[in-house]
Amino acid sequence: MSVFRDVTQAVPVAVFKLSQDFNNDQDPNKVNLGVGAYRTDEGLPWVLPVVKKVEKVIAHDDRLNHEYLPILGLPQFRSSASAIALGAGSAAVREDRVGAVQCLGGTGALRIGAEFLRRFHDGSNNTQTPVYVSAPTWENHNAVFASAGFEDVRSYKYWDAQNRGLDLAGFLGDLETCPEHSIFVLHACAHNPTGTDPTQEQWMKVAEVMMRRRLFVFFDSAYQGFASGDLDKDAWAIRYFVSMGFEMFCAQSFSKNFGLYNERVGNLTIVARDPDNLQRVLSQMEKIVRTTWSNPPSQGARLVAITLSDPALFEDWKANVKTMADRVLLMRAQLQAKLQALGTPGTWGHITQQIGMFSFTGLNPQQVEFMVKERHVYLMASGRINMCGLTTKNIDYVAQSIHATVTSVQ
């Protein structure tokens, strides 16, 4: 008899199950609007030209070896990654009160940050401290904070389904009524899954309440540069909060904007009041990292560090990022135009108003099922589509599919 006989079968992660079903589908018209990775207009993955270039430089550099990185990661990666988020002229960086932990993608940065907060944020046992994630949010947020030991993960109002936009009043209401010292996970830009971000004025209101009520700011920044095509524009909210004097965390991912999904390149940026507090925080981060992965993987971090630190390569990278962002914007514009041309019932302005990789179509679960089963267009049950899955070749079929769905399924 197995010592594991009582282990239950876990439910597969939805987004990967969707891709699996897509792969098994034989229909020639099938389209995958599920998983969040960039695709070219040929529907293929894209290794950024600057990445290919720097990989070759690394492979031929005989000065490099494979000795352990420091526990907190490659120093040049950490500082250049934080500078990308906070801006080259960041006062906080100049004041030596910004530190970082190189992590395994955005997930790893969130997890390490969460583990730290559970141990240290408000007293030495934060298992009961509420953690607020947006309604809706990335499907893994809840579980990451729960695994870090938080027992009270709640949602804050965010998406207004009726008006297909931000429920600012609800959001601010939750900020006003939550327990003091609660932790809020904010999407820095290109909100996943809704694609709907607060305006600058709205961010200012959010910041005012959070400062007054002593709420902890934990930014999740997975799409910097990818959302608008402009690194600085996409980091406005982060920089505003820093300028307002918040101590905060920012979990950065380079999966999307460098297309380095599988090398797990992430950075947990920490902004503290002063260097002394920062040092103590980083010393505890080391302890947490040491029992999780000991020290982080080198390849992706080297690549990003070299790229960000070399002016010519940095320009190459920004251009590659703009290529991706521009294609997404084009697909948004075209999808909206085609739906309007078809006279598809409903309003479709949100497709171009939303930003980043994802769009919340507004399709309900029955309509989603119809799309998948009858039209072989794969999207998340929430109605979320990945704009990167659209190409000039499949966009007509997708528009027609949405039209057919909306007109035949209520």
Add this chain to the structure above:
Amino acid sequence: MSIFSEVPQAPPVAVFKLTADFREDSHPQKVNLGVGAYRTDECQPWVLPVVKKVERLIVEDSSLNHEYLPILGLPEFRSASSKVALGDDSPAIKENRVGAVQALGGTGALRIGGEFLRRWYNGTNNTATPIYVSAPTWENHNAVFADAGFKDIRPYHYWDGAKKGLDISGLLDDLEKAPEASVFVLHACAHNPTGTDPTQDEWKQIAEVMKRRNLFVFFDSAYQGFASGSLDKDAWAIRYFVSEGFELFVAQSFSKNFGLYNERVGNLTVVAKDNENLTRILSQMEKIVRTTWSNPPSQGARIVSKTLNCPELFAEWKGNVKTMADRVLLMRDQLKAKLQALGTPGTWDHITQQIGMFSFTGLNPKQVEYMIKEKHVYLMASGRIKCVV
């Protein structure tokens, strides 16, 4: 005032602090016998020739991209790695009851395995299940299992300081007395820090008690190939336990035997009773991985996978591993010979009897302090030295 004002300063990790102190030391004859990374006879890090070769193959391969790996990792890496541990003709593999989770080095493999056991091993809440680690053991074992949620981590007798060898009767006694279903972390070979492994007969005795008392076997295998120079020889204990019908975990690290320290290449091999149990286990492993690192890094796994799955590269790798193991053996011989030639008081046979990267010199803390401060020879407070500098 800072919200972090109550955060205390954590003490640095000893082995890295030692290296930091070493770096700051300007003495011309300083020697670092601390952190466990291989050095050539020129005292330099060594990128294995096969690794350099494969890295260039990978970078020239335009069919490769950077799409997410599956949550459990690169399939051909996982299967090749498990095969290295269990053997090419492993019946357990043929019976489809061996699976694996690509993990972040040996640390990551231990942590994921620990997280799984705490949730699922003996009932659904194992926070009170005792975890036994050897006395002494790798300095991070305790903390990894504590952070996985285990509250009762205990030592089992291992090192006999008086005889400078294995305290087999103490070990067996602990096995007899441990609560049933306790988890034991066993070093597959090249015990860290003592360099002292059980003999085959002693392993057989250990296995007999563990089977009878229903104790869980969690192997830590960080030095396969590196210890004796032979992959099969170094995996004997793992394979013996598998052949005895144990369900077990093996946390494998490719940091040392591939010299890929900083790419974090590890594998948690899972041996279950049958495929059905294995499938359920792996599904729960996915949930644990998803909230830790989502999916693992590609580069190191690709290098190892390509090497293990290609006969010529595999042979070349084994040659590189033997190079490292042989140099360690040579240094052991020479160190012992020189101490004997100097007439240094004490017995020094343990230096050549011990195996792997480390040797437990037997120096006490005051002697260690003298070595560092007066002689600028850096070693761990336990008296552990690294045999290749």
